[in-house]
Amino acid sequence: MAPPGNHHRYYPEVKSPLRRQVHAPSPVRKFGLSCPRQVVSGNAVGVLLTSDCNSLERKKLDLPLDYYRTEVVDVDDYDDEVDYVEVISDDDEVENAVDMEEESEKEVSLDEVNPKNGSFMVVDEEAVTDDVCSFEAYRKALKSAENRTSKLKARGFGGFLRERCRGLLRSLRSFFRQDEEPVEDVRSEPFEPLSKEELTAVKDAFSANFHNILVSHENSNIDITVEKLRCLKPGQWLNDEVINLYLVLLKEREAREPKKFLKCHFFNTFFFTKLVNSATGYNYNAVRRWTSMKKLGYHLIDCDKIFIPIHMNIHWTLAVINIKERKFQYLDSYKGREPRILDALGRYFVDEVRDKNEVDVDVSQWRQEFVQDLPEQSNGFDCGMFMLKYMDFYSRGLDLCFTEEHMAYFRVRTAKEILQLRAE
Template structure:
């Protein structure tokens, strides 16, 4: 009976709802009497045509849900429920279509258990805070500015123009200014939270280091002792691709994060050599590099992009989550949302 085919629908329904309330029994009894009258060629004492008999049977099949007799009996207890489907909460679907929340589609009939949030997530608030109508209007207004040289945000000795901000539009490649500004916001938040001390080099640091060694970038840390931090972020621009190296001074690791699954242990090794040279100057002693581990994260271990334009956003979000001590739970589906969120954060100079 799962396919909804009934040899005699009227009789089957009469058997299924035998335990229903009297009012329901009388309703089905009337239907049964009418159906039997149709079979005899009369309805309420009046002649009936064969095609009307078939119409009545078809209507009875359409009215009944294609389900087991148990479901029919259960629904017969509440006739009102059969007249119209229960109200569905479409807020999640609407939010998804408006690109306010990007997530996998959820079938309304399924009940999905919500994963328990970690302590870190609870402390840091929602992972995907909703962007309000006013916030989205602010984003649209900024992107709609006609002058590409108009400065829309200024902080950390950096200026973000309309041209820079436009690189956060869907399908565009992020530039150095946007990534450097965003990583400064990550550092600023860590100073306010006081949970993890995070330091980030600019996107121009690694090309200098690779081209001339520690001597070329020695002055970059003249006013800062990087060994007082827990995490050091090193954004990397390799040709036309953005990625991230992370130095964990407590765990004694140098790891490489790439949204296209590439491996660069050589970059991690070069950064470890830099640490050794920097440590000798700052601390006047040798860094025990034998206790350090360098590695590249596998594509199966971290979120991966499936297009050719989101590597910069992935790099920023790696840095954001790692700085907060959160697992990397985002996906490619979240990128349109992250782009809008990053625009608002840069305009307001704070992370949500």
């Protein structure tokens, strides 16, 4: 035990602590004051804004400046994200450091945006520092975004987001189309209801004088009398004049609106009987002049489909040279099959292209299709109407979406279109 009065010999006098110099780099501990940092673009060393923190510390605790130790950290030397710095007293008063953190958040913020590159800037009361945009910060942000993206994908967030985007696009389309004209439904056009005036006109035509000429088509030289038009009444067989005039109207409809309908050619009811005669057999020369450029204004090879009405004694069927899909089709409302008809048409198409275009077409790989998925008839008089509507729908590019129940309506509509000399 030291003798009294000699304390200075064993216990040196307490001296006030000296101001410490700034040291760098220094590791950062897991507690202490969170102070925003400033990072200069490029590979410059990040500098912590410690001056404001020290001033706040002095105001709050009223202690001398040299009582605290500050450390500057090089953020590029560490892999862990650095967004805080330790500022503690020599006697480890952590509570004072926490109080300083709360005060510093009031003084320093990261809520300003650099107008040049959109990056955040550190702003205090006195000055605005440079933008926080270093390569290391970008790399860490990118890695964090990738981790979040993988987690969102695992939770099905991507599908949810896509559905939300689709819903937004649909709402935007409906909004921008409010002032546009409504889009016509192509499938509803063949079933447009007739007006009272049109129904009355057809009824009056059926009941007119038997030999009256109702309409005359100049280009085809076809006259339709009351007697011929009456074949469109329920239960009647269609005749050649009504069928051939309707096919002419279908071709005129295409010429009137070429973008709306397929490019087709419609042979009349006499073509196949000329091409294949029961006495002489196949004879291309009998129909060679039917398709000259002077008469048609186009070549058959340039068409999408070629329609050939087939009359078999008392039954109408349809054959199609489907150039667009490279196949020969046969449509019979009784679902019959006639391979010899398609064989003859394949031979005809080869001869026609060689004669008009001087090109040899190989149709050996073209398919022969006897269409089975088609509307059927159950009576003995609607075959002609079925054949006309097969051509009507196919030339529109539509499936055969009608039934035998529509035949009564189609008969009246066809009569109306013939009386107006305009197919719709």
